[in-house]
Amino acid sequence: MYSQKLSRLLFGLYGRREAAVCAVGRSGFSWTAVCKQRTLWLQRNACLKTQRHTVPCHSSARSASHTTVDPDEVRRFQSLASKWWDEQGEFAALHAMNDLRVPFIRDNLLSVHIEGQPGKPLAGLRILDVGCGGGLLTEPLGRLGADVLGIDPVEDSIGTAQVHAAYDPDLREGVRYRACPLEELIGEEEEGREGGEGNYDAVVASEVVEHLADLETFAFCCSQVLKPGGSLFITTINKTNLSYALAIVAAEQLLRIVPSGTHDWDKFISPVELERILESNGFSVQSVQGMMYNPLSGAWCWANSTSINYALHAVKTTDQPHTEQAEESSPYPEGHAADTQR
Numbered sequence: 001m002y003s004q005k006l007s008r009l010l011f012g013l014y015g016r017r018e019a020a021v022c023a024v025g026r027s028g029f030s031w032t033a034v035c036k037q038r039t040l041w042l043q044r045n046a047c048l049k050t051q052r053h054t055v056p057c058h059s060s061a062r063s064a065s066h067t068t069v070d071p072d073e074v075r076r077f078q079s080l081a082s083k084w085w086d087e088q089g090e091f092a093a094l095h096a097m098n099d100l101r102v103p104f105i106r107d108n109l110l111s112v113h114i115e116g117q118p119g120k121p122l123a124g125l126r127i128l129d130v131g132c133g134g135g136l137l138t139e140p141l142g143r144l145g146a147d148v149l150g151i152d153p154v155e156d157s158i159g160t161a162q163v164h165a166a167y168d169p170d171l172r173e174g175v176r177y178r179a180c181p182l183e184e185l186i187g188e189e190e191e192g193r194e195g196g197e198g199n200y201d202a203v204v205a206s207e208v209v210e211h212l213a214d215l216e217t218f219a220f221c222c223s224q225v226l227k228p229g230g231s232l233f234i235t236t237i238n239k240t241n242l243s244y245a246l247a248i249v250a251a252e253q254l255l256r257i258v259p260s261g262t263h264d265w266d267k268f269i270s271p272v273e274l275e276r277i278l279e280s281n282g283f284s285v286q287s288v289q290g291m292m293y294n295p296l297s298g299a300w301c302w303a304n305s306t307s308i309n310y311a312l313h314a315v316k317t318t319d320q321p322h323t324e325q326a327e328e329s330s331p332y333p334e335g336h337a338a339d340t341q342r
């Protein structure tokens with residue numbers, strides 16, 4: 001019954017949304033976008049002149065709030081904070097995603113770093129798990145030997161993560177948690193082993209960027225906390241018709257795999273747009289890999305298509321985001337300004 005409903009829905013939606021994309025223009029050129037980018041460029045340059053060494057002054061089509069935190073998102077995750085470790089519950093799909101994302105992070109790190117210790121391949125590496133929630137991904141990374149700090153703006157989720165990790169003596173040394181947004185770590189004096197700039201070998205943000213208020217500020221902060229050559233791992237949802245149909249209509253409204261209202265399609269992002277933001281913040285994208293969830297088996301697999309979910313690995317190439325040089329020389333958007341589908 002669900003599959004019939006779903007296919008009707010998919011084809012219906014596809015037709016309607018396709019028309020909307022065509023209206024903008026497949027070439028991606030739009031004068032409105034050009035004018036908007038020019039305004040943002042002027043605002044951003046004015047900000048850069050006055051705030052070189054403080055909070056990033058990124059303007060973005062999403063927001064220019066300088067905080068990554070959207071209070072509505074915090075409220076939503078606050079209400080779910082006790083549910084993180086129910087493997088059959090609201091976060092079941094995130095539990096299952098570990099089958100893909102843990103090896104993705106481990107193998108990409110091991111392609112650069114020499115294996116730490118037998119059985120602890122990530123020993124000696126410092127990882128920041130941003131938006132860690134209840135620690136579903138933080139814990140397995142800690143078990144691989146990494147020194148992991150999990151942060152999340154939702155205090156009760158951090159409480160849940162701390163209580164859960166305390167049951168495993170193996171995690172006592174390597175896994176710590178802190179209730180704060182990423183931007184709070186920037187400019188922070190080195191306190192023990194927490195916070196600080198240029199401190200991490202890797203930053204992980206899994207299923208997080210689609211919940212942020214300001215992705216530009218987030219990318220800037222990721223670059224700041226990473227060591228040069230450090231890795232950024234992101235998993236997220238593409239901004240396509242198919243992702244709307246599957247991640248919102250099917251997963252939230254029909255099958256109720258994910259709590260209703262968890263996702264806002266406007267905050268989804270295509271790999272192309274995410275790459276653009278990361279590259280303007282000093283990253284070089286190494287790989288983008290499609291992911292697919294099967295609601296019947298409850299399992300994830302890698303996919304050739306990135307049209308729904310995808311995982312991205314980027315490396316910090318420079319110490320400073322190249323906002324000034326790049327944007328002073330070219331204030332106009334690149335050809336893919338209106339591109340929402342890879």
Ligand SMILES: C[S@@+](CC[C@H](N)C(=O)[O-])C[C@H]1O[C@@H](n2cnc3c(N)ncnc32)[C@H](O)[C@@H]1O
Pocket residue numbers: 068069070073074077094130131132133134135136137151152153154157181182205206207208211212213
């Ligand atoms: C879908 S959950 C993913 C949790 C975890 N990364 C995982 O995959 O198991 C999204 C998480 O992002 C967190 N979040 C929301 N806004 C955030 C922000 N501005 N900075 C960091 N985390 C945020 C939420 O509190 C929530 O824990």
